[in-house]
Amino acid sequence: MPADLKKYIRSIRDFPIKGVLFRDITTLLKEPQALNETLNQLLHLTKGTVINKVVGIESRGFIFGAMVANELKAGFILARKPGKLPAETESQTYQLEYGLDKIEIHKDAISTGDKVLIHDDLLATGGTAEAACKLVEKLGGEVVQLSFLVELAFLNGREKMRRYDIKSLITYDSED
Amino acid sequence: MPADLKKYIRSIRDFPIKGVLFRDITTLLKEPQALNETLNQLLHLTKGTVINKVVGIESRGFIFGAMVANELKAGFILARKPGKLPAETESQTYQLEYGLDKIEIHKDAISTGDKVLIHDDLLATGGTAEAACKLVEKLGGEVVQLSFLVELAFLNGREKMRRYDIKSLITYDSED
Numbered sequence: 001m002p003a004d005l006k007k008y009i010r011s012i013r014d015f016p017i018k019g020v021l022f023r024d025i026t027t028l029l030k031e032p033q034a035l036n037e038t039l040n041q042l043l044h045l046t047k048g049t050v051i052n053k054v055v056g057i058e059s060r061g062f063i064f065g066a067m068v069a070n071e072l073k074a075g076f077i078l079a080r081k082p083g084k085l086p087a088e089t090e091s092q093t094y095q096l097e098y099g100l101d102k103i104e105i106h107k108d109a110i111s112t113g114d115k116v117l118i119h120d121d122l123l124a125t126g127g128t129a130e131a132a133c134k135l136v137e138k139l140g141g142e143v144v145q146l147s148f149l150v151e152l153a154f155l156n157g158r159e160k161m162r163r164y165d166i167k168s169l170i171t172y173d174s175e176d
Numbered sequence: 177m178p179a180d181l182k183k184y185i186r187s188i189r190d191f192p193i194k195g196v197l198f199r200d201i202t203t204l205l206k207e208p209q210a211l212n213e214t215l216n217q218l219l220h221l222t223k224g225t226v227i228n229k230v231v232g233i234e235s236r237g238f239i240f241g242a243m244v245a246n247e248l249k250a251g252f253i254l255a256r257k258p259g260k261l262p263a264e265t266e267s268q269t270y271q272l273e274y275g276l277d278k279i280e281i282h283k284d285a286i287s288t289g290d291k292v293l294i295h296d297d298l299l300a301t302g303g304t305a306e307a308a309c310k311l312v313e314k315l316g317g318e319v320v321q322l323s324f325l326v327e328l329a330f331l332n333g334r335e336k337m338r339r340y341d342i343k344s345l346i347t348y349d350s351e352d
């Protein structure tokens with residue numbers, strides 16, 4: 001049975017704003033055994049799935065995204081906030097609670113037929129992840145899996161993305 | 177002889193501002209062999225050095241920082257821009273060309289006696305890296321190595337940090 005990673009997550013009240021219980025992964029990252037176990041569990045989720053590109057969502061999605069890409073012998077692709085990527089980009093706007101945000105991927109990062117895993121540390125309302133799926137598809141790639149370290153299931157992020165294979169290692173079913 | 181990684185770096189004129197030649201690592205990251213070779217070369221630099229924590233500087237420093245930490249069985253620590261880390265932090269201000277910037281580390285991320293590798297993708301003027309060294313030392317850690325994927329040697333970043341072991345994989349001796 002895989003090790004329980006939830007015990008490594010620290011919960012912090014009222015961050016970044018009052019009323020939010022923040023799930024802090026830095027306490028997991030700093031424990032070598034937990035870091036390695038997390039990587040192994042993420043890799044286990046990909047068993048049997050052909051993947052040749054991994055997209056990591058800025059910035060905590062870069063942490064395990066790159067490690068997973070390396071282990072799968074896949075290319076690693078950055079999904080970044082606007083203005084950070086230097087070459088020609090494709091961009092996708094998405095809805096936040098108040099207002100809009102946007103993410104970008106280099107146009108030459110994904111090719112037609114690429115089998116893509118999208119990775120981020122957290123699945124909350126799913127806006128960013130859904131935007132990343134659209135970006136990959138605009139560029140001709142196929143999203144074969146989305147993986148997350150932590151899922152806040154009570155925010156129903158997966159509802160937005162029913163047609164995808166969505167996996168997460170640690171799930172919180174309620175705010176507390 | 178190690179593979180030449182420089183050929184995977186793309187140079188982009190006038191990014192982020194006019195007159196700057198930007199060294200883009202995304203073209204290296206997306207090639208699986210180059211991604212793996214970079215990791216191996218970074219690990220090779222650490223041979224013979226005892227390291228139990230790796231600090232990755234936001235955000236591209238997270239990419240190889242986490243991979244190196246995992247391979248060394250070290251803990252991975254995030255150095256982030258202000259307001260991003262949820263628990264109690266130590267912070268360090270540093271000089272930019274115009275104005276000041278700041279980075280932070282969780283106070284509980286480094287303990288007295290920790291042997292720390294600081295990693296970032298780019299050594300330019302060295303302001304951020306020097307600030308990261310000060311943070312580690314404020315918390316009682318010892319900086320045993322700094323490693324970079326790319327060094328812009330003509331900006332003399334290492335001059336600021338003469339007393340440290342500074343290593344980089346790819347060096348540019350002039351702007352062009």
